[in-house]
Amino acid sequence: xxxxxxxxxxxxxxxxxxxxxxxTTSVTNLDxxxxxxxxxxxxxxxxxxxxxxxxxxxxxxxxxxxxxxxxGGVYNSDRQEAFRLLRLAEDFPAVLEDIRKETGREAIxxxxxxxQYPNTITYRGLRRDIAETDQVYLLLFGTGWxxxxxxxxxxxxxxxxxxGASVYNHLSVRSAVAIIMDRLxxxxxxx
Amino acid sequence: xxxxxxxxxxxxxxxxxxxxxxxTTSVTNLDxxxxxxxxxxxxxxxxxxxxxxxxxxxxxxxxxxxxxxxxGGVYNSDRQEAFRLLRLAEDFPAVLEDIRKETGREAIxxxxxxxQYPNTITYRGLRRDIAETDQVYLLLFGTGWxxxxxxxxxxxxxxxxxxGASVYNHLSVRSAVAIIMDRLxxxxxxx
Numbered sequence: 001x002x003x004x005x006x007x008x009x010x011x012x013x014x015x016x017x018x019x020x021x022x023x024t025t026s027v028t029n030l031d032x033x034x035x036x037x038x039x040x041x042x043x044x045x046x047x048x049x050x051x052x053x054x055x056x057x058x059x060x061x062x063x064x065x066x067x068x069x070x071x072g073g074v075y076n077s078d079r080q081e082a083f084r085l086l087r088l089a090e091d092f093p094a095v096l097e098d099i100r101k102e103t104g105r106e107a108i109x110x111x112x113x114x115x116q117y118p119n120t121i122t123y124r125g126l127r128r129d130i131a132e133t134d135q136v137y138l139l140l141f142g143t144g145w146x147x148x149x150x151x152x153x154x155x156x157x158x159x160x161x162x163x164g165a166s167v168y169n170h171l172s173v174r175s176a177v178a179i180i181m182d183r184l185x186x187x188x189x190x191x
Numbered sequence: 192x193x194x195x196x197x198x199x200x201x202x203x204x205x206x207x208x209x210x211x212x213x214x215t216t217s218v219t220n221l222d223x224x225x226x227x228x229x230x231x232x233x234x235x236x237x238x239x240x241x242x243x244x245x246x247x248x249x250x251x252x253x254x255x256x257x258x259x260x261x262x263g264g265v266y267n268s269d270r271q272e273a274f275r276l277l278r279l280a281e282d283f284p285a286v287l288e289d290i291r292k293e294t295g296r297e298a299i300x301x302x303x304x305x306x307q308y309p310n311t312i313t314y315r316g317l318r319r320d321i322a323e324t325d326q327v328y329l330l331l332f333g334t335g336w337x338x339x340x341x342x343x344x345x346x347x348x349x350x351x352x353x354x355g356a357s358v359y360n361h362l363s364v365r366s367a368v369a370i371i372m373d374r375l376x377x378x379x380x381x382x
Contacts, residue, residue, distance in 0.1 A: 002356070030221050032365045041355035041362055123380040139357040163378035164232035165193070170269040171232055171369065172225045178366035179373045183380060187354035189314040190374075190381050 004135045005103060006023075008039060008177070008184065009048040009095050012056070014151060015144035025143040027056050031081070032063060032086070034174040035075035035141075040082040042181040046102075047085045048095045057088055063099040064088075092140075092151060099136060111147055111155040112180060114169050123183045130184060139180070141173055195321045197295060197376065198366070199230060199330045200239040200286050205342060206335035216334040219245050223254060223277070224270070225365040226332075231273040231371040237293075238276045239286045248279055255279075259381070283331075283342060290327060298329035302338055302346040303371060305353075305360050312348040314374045321375060330371070332364055 010031060013024040032049065039047040055101055064086055066072040071081035089095045099107045110126065130137060140147060140155060152158065161169060162179055171179070201222060205214040223240065230238040240251055255277055257263040264271035280286045290298045301317065321328060322369060331346060343349065351358060352355070353370055 030363075034366055035359050038355075038362055038366050040359050041353075041357065043356040043359075066304065078359070081359065083363065084223055090377070097280075104240075107325040120249050124382075127381075157327070162232075162373070163380070164229075164372070165376045165378065166232065168234075168269070168272065170228050170229055170273065172221075172365070174363070174365055175229050175369035178362065178369045181355075182353070182370045184371065185356045186370075187356065189351075190318075191315075 002131045002185065003133060004130045004137055005045045006130060006137045006139065007046045007048065007107065008044055008048050008101055008139045008141065009089070009092070010058070010141050010143065010173070011147060011151065012051040012143055013091075014148040015142055016146050016148060018145055019050070020145070021149055023144060024052060027051060027060055028143070029063065031143070031174055032060070035177050036082040036086055037079070038178045038181050039085050040101060041067070044085060044181070044185070046087055046099075046128070048087050048089045048098070050089045050091060050095060052090050060088055092154065095138065099138060103136050106137045107136045109138050109140065109155040111140045111152050111158045112142070113146060113152065113158055113174065116161060117152070117158040119157055120160045122160055126159065127184050136153040141175055141177055193322045193376065195326045195328055196236045197321060197328045197330065198237045198239065198286075198298065199226070199235055199332065200241050200280070200330050201226060201334065201364070202283070202342065203242040203334055204282075204337060205339040206333055207337050207339060209336055211336070214335060215243060218251055219329070219334070220244060220254065222365055223251070226368050227273040227277055228270070229369045229372050230276050233376040235276060235372070235376070236346070237278055237290075239278050239280050241280045241282060241286060241287070243281050248281070251279055258285060266310055273373055283345065286329065290329060294327050296327045298327045299312055299348070300329050300331065300346040302343050302349045303333070303367065304337060304343065307352060308349040310348055311351045313351050317350065318375050332368055334364055338357045354363070
């Protein structure tokens with residue numbers, strides 16, 4: 001039984017595009033479904049979708065209502081259960097404020113990225129801290145071509161890149177979230 | 192450096208639907224993308240999409256051509272690289288035959304499922320076998336509500352279910368493939 005609380009957030013702004021311009025990305029329906037299901041499977045405390053646009057927030061609210069209160073929840077109650085973890089926020093500070101309200105504490109912010117940084121933390125180290133110390137963690141995941149430098153700089157630590165079995169590392173954010181949840185929060189299968 | 196060859200296959204028939212009827216599922220574009228990217232990241236030898244319908248096979252061929260030869264490959268060469276692993280087959284025996292032609296050997300077939308079976312193999316055991324013995328493995332993944340009993344019975348072993356951190360286990364096949372590749376083929380992060 002882990003001692004820490006763990007929240008995750010999927011950012012849509014400020015992101016890089018292919019040319020390293022700062023852009024706002026669109027919400028992808030399957031990101032919401034896949035990440036909510038993984039979050040529920042790994043017993044995450046909350047999953048924030050972070051988007052600054054009112055119209056995209058309305059779209060997400062419609063999807064949520066279908067699964068939380070509408071026919072979706074009747075048809076597939078497992079999906080309804082996963083969607084209970086979902087929250088909307090307009091930016092990164094709003095997520096921190098919401099967690100502060102819920103827990104009365106400051107979240108330790110951990111960015112994820114496919115590149116290595118000086119303040120990188122290992123999976124083994126973070127898994128141990130989550131299990132054994134009583135903290136509140138917020139893990140940030142990016143869309144598009146990755147989280148902007150400005151947002152990375154605001155995070156206390158950066159999780160080491162996922163090493164597959166080759167130098168190629170171009171996983172979808174859906175796959176990356178699943179693998180990272182498994183490494184940090186999964187029942188250990190390797191002992 | 193692992194000693195075995197590893198192939199994966201995504202089945203669309205014969206699958207269960209919600210009511211445990213045998214059905215053919217549709218191809219999902221994002222399954223192809225996410226699983227191809229994960230397969231490339233974890234250095235899988237080939238990724239088979241198994242579908243009996245000629246029209247769905249044509250659809251997959253169109254997607255493939257776009258990324259392998261068309262504008263997609265120019266726009267995103269990483270995606271082109273992932274799509275090189277992709278192959279089409281009309282059924283499970285055709286996959287085995289194709290692997291036999293390529294390797295001159297019979298693949299050891301491993302099904303994946305969210306339930307526990309008598310002939311279950313552990314992640315730790317299969318990871319060790321893949322790394323240390325010189326075999327050919329084929330891992331089968333299902334769509335819809337899971338692989339039919341008939342297909343499960345044809346497999347030599349069944350991989351143990353993914354344990355998250357709760358009794359809830361309703362991951363998408365995209366997430367399940369990513370996690371299973373990481374457990375079986377990823378650089379070990381836990382030592």
